[in-house]
Amino acid sequence: MGGGLKHSTSFCWHKLGDGLLLIMTNVYTESLNRLIEQFGKLPGIGPKSAERLAFHILKAKPDEAMALADAISNVKNKIKRCEICCNLSEGKLCKICSDTQRDKSLICVVEQPKDLINLEKTGACKWVYHVLGGHIAPLEGVEPSDLTIDKLIKRVQSGGIKEVIMATNPNMAGDGTALYISSLLKNTGVKITRLARGLASGSTIEYASGKMLTDAIISRQEL
Numbered sequence: 001m002g003g004g005l006k007h008s009t010s011f012c013w014h015k016l017g018d019g020l021l022l023i024m025t026n027v028y029t030e031s032l033n034r035l036i037e038q039f040g041k042l043p044g045i046g047p048k049s050a051e052r053l054a055f056h057i058l059k060a061k062p063d064e065a066m067a068l069a070d071a072i073s074n075v076k077n078k079i080k081r082c083e084i085c086c087n088l089s090e091g092k093l094c095k096i097c098s099d100t101q102r103d104k105s106l107i108c109v110v111e112q113p114k115d116l117i118n119l120e121k122t123g124a125c126k127w128v129y130h131v132l133g134g135h136i137a138p139l140e141g142v143e144p145s146d147l148t149i150d151k152l153i154k155r156v157q158s159g160g161i162k163e164v165i166m167a168t169n170p171n172m173a174g175d176g177t178a179l180y181i182s183s184l185l186k187n188t189g190v191k192i193t194r195l196a197r198g199l200a201s202g203s204t205i206e207y208a209s210g211k212m213l214t215d216a217i218i219s220r221q222e223l
């Protein structure tokens, strides 16, 4: 979090990322200080990197700098959720739901759009998805109703679905979420599978390698 911790006539300490950055408030302008502070809030950006990025923007041509500002603005203003699967989309339906080559009788359930992207990178998936928006975690205040589980159940109940593939993370929260959903789908007669355990227990789909994910997809098991 940004914000001055200690002020004097010539400098203040700003907490940025994991460290503290001495910002010479008399040397930098207010706008530059603000930019350094905003960069410092980004993951993996330490105080020195924040300062370097801010100076890079300062030196960049105006159209290059504005292209970055525009890209940030578009991501926040244009991206919404697909009306069918809740994936990221700039239209009513995402690219996957709009793809006529996809097998729409197979729904792969993931926690986050980043998991979907990683699964897609394997090239092994011809199915469609359902993005839950997280996992059930009562201790963190995340209840089933906070996720898109209701929408998934209605989607399956509306017919035409042969298999639901649970691709929630192979950790306690992901397993619990997969089991909860499979219990709700029990009476629908739809086959429910889980990605195989080639994925290390406690790991996440987001960081799994393509080879590992492909193996897990091919050898998925019935829940």
Ligand SMILES: [Zn+2]
Pocket (backbone or CB within 6 Å): 082, 083, 084, 085, 086, 087, 093, 094, 095, 096, 097, 098
């Ligand atoms: Zn979609």
